[in-house]
Amino acid sequence: MTRAPQKRRLETRAKLLSVAEDLIDANGVSALRVEDVVARAGVAKGTFFSHFGDKDGLLAVILGAQVMRHIEDMDAAPAPKTPAEIAQRLSLLLDFISQDRMIFDLLLRYSGTTGAEVDEVVTQGFLRQISMFTGWISQMQAAGTLRGDANPEFLAEGIQAFLNHVLATGFCMEHGDLPPPAEALVPYLEQWLLT
Amino acid sequence: MTRAPQKRRLETRAKLLSVAEDLIDANGVSALRVEDVVARAGVAKGTFFSHFGDKDGLLAVILGAQVMRHIEDMDAAPAPKTPAEIAQRLSLLLDFISQDRMIFDLLLRYSGTTGAEVDEVVTQGFLRQISMFTGWISQMQAAGTLRGDANPEFLAEGIQAFLNHVLATGFCMEHGDLPPPAEALVPYLEQWLLT
DNA sequence: TATAATAATTGACCATGGTCAATTATTCGG
């Protein structure tokens, strides 16, 4: 039985998170240095690792929360009615992830940590996203606007696959000339979801 | 105009590669240390980086070559006739990539380096793989065994997407209980390629 | 072949993430 954390620990953690968020806002994820975080937070290096395990742990918490916020926004609006609308609904999230390859890599790596660590925000986010997709698809199937011959959860996983594909592909071309990820996603979704 | 590399340089490069391959065979990709490689090869650290840019550069060369070998094997046999046969044909490659998450991550990262570096083996491999898929699909379309309503290259990219999806998903569950990647791939391919 | 120009290599040095035995703060039982 593990004890509840003391107030001091919660404060330290909050301080580390807020400092890291500020630094990320200012300089981007790639430029974040653990040494800078602990220096600004006024704690020792070891404290950082005792809280987050490693640097990616901290990033997972912060980026996972941001992803979760996007998912909640997407889920709040009325369900999309076509594949193109799904892609459009995803555009803010996709833009966020496209902003830095490090974000994509980290989310992909943490996306399914078995759910072993119940508090893994990233895992939660992905599960939530799949169930959101599943809900959309069920509704569309009920409305007869897309193929009814496959189970919604399976189709939802396919969306996930194409979403990652489009993101990965986007990083390959040198930035500048290619369409935004949400747009690139449309043909895949249509092929996957229609008839 | 850059000059051709001297014999000495080619020998050094070959030595580094062969030492690294031996170490990988013995201990796996994750355990490879640059210091070990240079020590065994009898060269200085700087030499390593002058040849490969960074550690991933060396890995890209080695793993890219292994992937290319798998692709050539797959391409040598007669074209598969069904989605399930495609999955089966891919199983050796998928098993190879599944063996260590580091391999998957690296291949994904290097898969499309713009083709800017013409000698990037990984990029070559992916292009080759897509064209192999495209060929298979064309033949199957001609034979009428799968949907003829989409262009083969587009369908080939979809295969790539599902292939990565299955691999990524495989790493998430703790190893042991889940089916081999090639098997997990089948339903996606069928849904994607059939009618 | 002597010398200048260029290629290749060297290794001390740095940057950064990560470890862990020792120390300090907090809580708990009596």
Next chain:
DNA sequence: CCGAATAATTGACCATGGTCAATTATTATA
């Protein structure tokens, strides 16, 4: 309120990838 037990923090130290001015080997030129 006083130790004893546990939680939290500390910071010197380590591991490993990566840099680059200096050095040595090779090639080109006269």
